[in-house]
Amino acid sequence: MFMVIKNLQFSYPNSPLVTVDDFSFTVEKGEVISVLGRSGSGKSTLLRLIAGLEMPAGGSFTLNGKKMFCNKTFLQPEKRGIGMVFQDYALFPHMSVKDNVLFGLSKMSRKDKNKRAEEVLELVELTGFEKRYPHQLSGGQQQRVALARAMAPEPELILLDEPFSNLDMDLQVKIRGDLRRILKKAKTTAIFVTHNQNDAHALADRIVKIVDGKIDRIGRPCDLLGESPTEIPGMIEITYEELIGV
């Protein structure tokens, strides 16, 4: 299995709550997973643990056979091969679109960097926008530059934290369609965090639903559509056992 998270455990210091309580799930290569949950359920914390920005209290996480953490192994964020896109895009305002994308690339010749930047900008349909600055772009275009920058180094996994929350409703609908198409075209494995059920259902191959720091259910969007576990007796057992396989 491409990515395996097993019995992941985390609490913030000085907090009585267990923020991530015994999470186990697997992700296949090229799969798009939505982590769906209400505000405060622990979604961003899970992404921070995957990214290596927080140290888990227990459990293990491997990505493409590499131990990200397990017992005393803790791979630093910069060595994990994981790209991130956050809700505020975090583009460098004084850099052009192309320079923003080039920033994510290292250890390549100048020629190769330029080629890769052109490729990813084409993928997100921003060819011709290379010389513009972030303030000269729409919100959706800025979001696509952020995605291009994260995808440029060909990370093994991309994490997206509520990437649409700053966009207006019409744009959200368009961008989520674009995002799924872009991720699938590049065969990128992605974990996408949202509190919005529509986004989760439109984008994901599978959804990991979190309630109060615990995995409530895992399943395909068609399995989980609009139902709560109490409305489908036995649902947790079937989907969870079938799908985590760890």
Ligand SMILES: Nc1ncnc2c1ncn2[C@@H]1O[C@H](COP(=O)(O)OP(=O)(O)OP(=O)(O)O)[C@@H](O)[C@H]1O
């Ligand atoms: N630095 C911190 N110190 C202590 N508690 C924290 C810290 N950051 C988050 N928390 C708490 O951990 C819990 C989970 O927070 P987290 O940000 O992961 O939730 P979330 O599901 O991403 O929420 P949102 O959708 O609002 O971003 C919340 O109860 C939050 O108050």
